[in-house]
Amino acid sequence: MMTAVELELRGKRPILLTGDFNAWSRTWGSEFTNSRGRLVEDTVAAMDLVLLNTPGAYTFECSRGRSIIDLAFADRVTANRATWKVEETIHTHSDHKAIILELSNGAPQVERRAVQQKWKKSSFNLEAFLQAWQGTHLLGTTAEDIAEELANKIEAACNASMTRGRYTGKRKQAYWWTSEIADLRKACIKARRRAKRATLRPTFEELHGVYHVRKWELKKAIVRSKNLCFRKMRDKADVEPWGMAYQTIMRKVKGPTAPQPKCPILLEKAVLTLFPPQEETSAEALPTIEPSDVPPVTTEEVLHTLCRINDNKAPGPDGVPNMAFKAAVRELPHIFAHVYSTCLTEGTFPSRWKLQRLVLLLKPGKQPHQPSSYRPLLNIMTLTHGVGVGWLAPSLPLLGSEESPLGEAISIVEASWVGSLIGLGSLTGNIIFGTLLDRLGRKLCMYLIAIPNMIYWILIYTAENVTYLYVGRFLAGISGGGCYVVLPIFISEIADSNIRGALASLPLMYVSIGMILGYLLTSFLSYYVMPCVAIALPVIYFLTIISLWETPQYLLKQGRDTLAERSYYFYKNLSLSPSDNDNELAQHDAAKQEFETFKQQVLSGGIRETITWRDFLNRSTLKIFVINFTLIICNQLSGSFALFNYTSHIFNELETQIAANTCTIVMGASQVLGIVCAVSLVDRLGRRPLLLTSFVGMGFGELSIGLLKQFAPSDLLAQLNWLPLLLMCLVAFIASLGVISLVFVIVIELLPAKIRSVGTSICMVTLSMFIFVSLKIYPLMIFGPGLSATMYMSAAACAFGFSVMSLFLPETKGKLLTN
Incomplete structure (x- = not known):
């Protein structure tokens, strides 16, 4: 309830x-x-x-x-x-x-609290402070007394040497407010009142027109004043770079300050959680120390510690600035040494020193009463797949040379098949795991996707001819295709909607990290050592997911409500079997009601109903599939995947003097950085802005590379050997910001709950088909029509994707996946 x-x-x-x-x-x-x-x-x-x-x-x-x-x-x-x-x-x-x-009918009363204004540090008079501070003596006998007396003496010296700020209680007027606007506002209010009072009179239309004129004049005056203030601030920016313009921009970047909670129940729970009470220890249980055994605090120790205090640090609850405190210590250090020695001798920490102002800062996207925890175990498999993808680019020059471990060098056509068969394997994996996903469940499919990847590395190690590589890359594609179907659905079904976008983007980030690892390990390890290292990752993944539960949505679909409830408690970090404690019983009752609400939302989506052709052949669903297919096709034809598989060839075509493998690693790091930015921004800005920005930036970057290759002479490329790397890194970063990282998120969030598994499988089959097409045609185009034509084609795909997505793609941020 x-x-x-x-x-x-x-x-x-x-x-x-x-x-x-x-x-x-x-x-x-x-x-x-x-x-x-x-x-x-x-x-x-x-x-x-x-x-x-x-x-x-x-x-x-x-x-x-x-x-x-x-x-x-x-x-x-x-x-x-x-x-x-x-x-x-x-x-x-x-x-x-x-x-x-x-x-009360009046305006709500604003909470006011008596606040003693802080001292102004700018008005600090050192001579006046020292004059009031000199001759200070402490007459107290206990630590509590002398600490209180010391604080009062310092406060009196501060009052004698500094002025306090004034609080008028008035609201600060807007920066654009002028006397003209004040007069126009009074005239507008007067006209509005006259028009209101004449509602049923013949003069209403005339007075109402006068009111609209006054209102329009007021708005125009405000706009003019704002524009004038902006021009003044802009002109001052050249003279004062850290002035008002900088401060205004930083306030906008930081955003509004979160309001402090006022509920006493919430405050009490937060404080008890942050600072749990400790059991009191009796005096008899403490060791007895004679006062003579405690070494006194010396003035040298006090002065040495004083050097660590920064003048610009904020003062404590007493408001004493650090510069005043340091002046007091330098003038009479023996008084502070006496106070500290007395505290140590008595074993007392004065109550005055225990006071502190506590500001509760709520973490972004987190509920104040229910923290959630998530486990990154699934990303081990996507990391493994990334390593397998990244293995190809540094290995192709070796496989195509006379020192090939296969005994003979592979041709360009064979190299294109080695690169593209992972796409056919991915297509097969989409079909297989899309079919098994609703029959065997998410968890069992997660076990199965690790097996083809293990066989892939075994075949690379034992390869005697190019056929071994064909079969191995095909199996790696099956594993990757399974990852692209199973893991996004699994993550979306266990994640909260406020962070689902970030969690669903993490697998792509780990694929990119895996590709960098593949570049690095393949570049610095021998051909036969690399598979021995990489095969450990799927084994670790296989062992770590044993503790995970099946998703609650799948269990509810199968009618296994009891197991679904236990799975829901597991992923929400809730107690399953509470003890007799009242607190745990209350939490259990709340969790029970929360699960029932979740269950009703899931079942209302029709997931237990039989899927028919009508679920696909209706206008809204067909529109969703058209958007998804367009996004997937533009994703692959823009080169977001193929470019990273043939980076060594691309940098050789651009005639850069930097080592091709080094460029590949730097480009992979740029891709990871882009996906990290996407993960941090996707649940703040939304999916649509990031995707459209990514299409535009990627299109311009690829167009620039094509123009550079076509029109720049060889001697200019030799002089600017860093420019191709910079452009490729820019393309990698912008592509990872949306085109690469958000495909799975958008596809899953657009699909209805009833057909999500089947629909995701269909979309991933389409993705795998175009992965194969792009991996097959890109090397042929690079060595055929040339790199310029390839980049022009990719830029055109980006332009087409931007046009369609800007017109038809809805924002799916915060959408519930239960219905």
């Missing part, structure tokens, strides 16, 4: 939540706290609500006793307007007492 209330009210304001909760908690004055009370506490804490009840005011009374079970909660703004009381004089003909809740 409370979970449904939280889901209904989340993000809404204002909130006034009242009723007979039948919940007991010491927070509102009950004798004890039961499981229902803890559940209510957790719910109102998550929504940052404030209790309106007067603690100790009983709302229910019968022959068996009395209690406080009728509760009222409100958000902070509404709570400032509310007055709650129990009216004893009204008879209700019930055991529940009459409760009067009043809301």
Whole structure:
């Protein structure tokens, strides 16, 4: 029930939540706290609500006793307007007492707290401070007394040497506010009032027109003032680069400060979690130390420690600036040495020094009451696949030379088949695992995708001719095709919607990291050592996923509700079998209700219904498939995958004097950096902006490479040997920002829940077909029409993808996958 209330009210304001909760908690004055009370506490804490009840005011009374079970909660703004009381004089003909809740009609009162303004460091007068500080003596005998006395003496010296800031209580006016705007605003308000009062009079139309004219003049004046202020700020930027322009931009980049929680229940839980209370230790349990055994603190130690204090650090709760504190220590260091020695001798840490201001900073995208944990075990397999993909580029020059480990050099046609067969294998893997995904389940398919990859490395080690490489690359494609079907669905089904985009982009990042590892290991290890190292990764992956559960969605689809509930608890990090503790019982009840809500959402998507042709042959689904197919085709024909398989050949065509393998490694690092940026931005900016930006940047980068190859003479390329590497790294970075990293995310989020497994398999089959096509035609085009024509074709694919996606692709950020 409370979970449904939280889901209904989340993000809404204002909130006034009242009723007979039948919940007991010491927070509102009950004798004890039961499981229902803890559940209510957790719910109102998550929504940052404030209790309106007067603690100790009983709302229910019968022959068996009395209690406080009728509760009222409100958000902070509404709570400032509310007055709650129990009216004893009204008879209700019930055991529940009459409760009067009043809301004031005026503007909500803003919380004010008495704040003593800080000292102005700019007004610090060292001579006045030292004059007030000299001759200070401490008369206290205990550590508590002399610490309090020392703080008062320093505060008095600060008052004598510095002025405090003024607080007027007035709101700072906008930077664009002028006297002209103030007059126009008064005229606009006056015209609006006159028009309102004349609603039913004959002069209404005339007065209403006057009001619109005044309003239009006010808006124009504000726009003119803002433009004028912007031009002034722009002109000052050349003179003061760190002035107002820089500060304004940094404020926009940092974004608004998150509001501090005010709910006392949430604050108490947060503080107890961050600073758990320690068990008190009796004095008898502590070792006895004689005061004479404690060495005194010397003035040299005090002065040495003073050097570590930075003047620009923020002061503590007392507000004493560090420059004043350092001046006091330098003038009379023996006083501070005496205070510290007394504390050590008595074994006392003064209460005055224990005060600190605590600011709670909520992590982005995290719920304040329910932290989630995720395990990166699945990415080992995508890392392994990336290593297999990255093995090819550095190995092709060796395989095509006279020192080939196969005994004879492979031809260009054979090299194109070695590169492209991974696409055919991926196509086969899409079909196989797309068929098995709903029959065997996600977890068993995750086991199976590791087996072809192991065989791939065995065949490379034992290869005697190019046929071994054909079969091995085909099996590597089957494993990769399985990864592209199984892992994105598995991740999307266990991840929260607010971070699903980042988690679903991580496999692509690990593929890129794997490609860099493949480049590095293949470049520096011998042909026969490389497979022995790489085969360890699928073995590790196979062992680490044993502890994972099947996804709750698949178990619900199979009608195994009990196992689905246990799987849901596992991936949400919830307790499955609580003890008799009231807190754990309350958490278990909340988790049970949360799962029931999740179950209803999943089943409402029709996942247990039989899939028919009508689920595919309808207008909305066909539109989704057209968008997905266009995205996939443009993804491959833009060269996002093929370019990374033939980087050595591309850099040789660009006649760069930097080693081709070194360029390949640097380019792979740029790709990883782009995917890291995509992971951090995809759930903030959304999928659509990143994808469109990636298409534009990649198209211009490839067009630049084509023009460079076609029109730049060889001597210029020799002088600017860094330029081809820079352009290729730019293409790799921009492509990884959206075209590479977001394909799986967008495909899965667009598809309906009922046909998601089959639809994903169809899309991945299409992807694998075009992987094969791109890997087959790119080397033929590079050595045929030339690198320029290849880059022009890729840039045209980017332009076509940008045009279609900008017109038809919807934003899928935050979309629920349960229905």
